[in-house]
Amino acid sequence: MIFQTIRQQQPLIHCITNYVVANFQANGLLAIGASPVMADDSREVEEMVALAQALLINIGTLNDRTKESMLLAGKMANKLGIPVILDPVGAGATTYRKETVRYLLEEVHFSVIRCNVGELAAIANVDWQQKGVDSGNGSIALEEEAILLAQHYQCIVIITGERDFITDGVDSQWINGGNMQMTEVTGTGCLLSAICGAAYIAGHNPYRQLADTLTYYKKAAVLASAFTSDIGDFQIALLNALYRLSKDGEASCIL
Incomplete structure (x- = not known):
């Protein structure tokens, strides 16, 4: 099982991420046996990413300082053959975010783009009413646009929501499943993006490994919801579920 494989390999995942979710991401990676590092200063990111097995770029709390670091780390990762994951948080919310995502996509090759449907619409230039960093409302041919995006950037595209869609x-x-409590706390999508970095390098079939990751992440949500209906406790329950899945595998899915 993918989380058990990650625990066996203990990869170092370099996260240039946002301050809202950094702690939760780090604990989530630790829960499945990966090692997180959250370095984002331009003076060290090239050196740090050279030590890692995967790089996550998350634009949730974007600013010019971290934008420079993202570019430097992304280019170094490309040079060294280290996979880079893009989480374009709120890509359509402001002009600055949309332009930054376009710039990063031009300058850095991403192995995976993990986003919600609103962020997909922003990247694909489809009219959409984004609600801050939430997905918002609109109409989009999701499968078609995701496939075109994957083909254009030669990467795996993951669109998460009530159902997840993955394409190379x-x-x-x-991929079906999960629990609505995942949408009622912050950071669950951002954590998934970080885990995708660990999953990508866990074997020789990244597409299959990431599809399995989506499946078991939804199982973790179901497992967590069985232990608590309180939103304040859900993040802790999710970390515990990820830990159990990475230690015990399918046995932990029996509720």
């Missing part, structure tokens, strides 16, 4: 531009699938 050739193969595609929908």
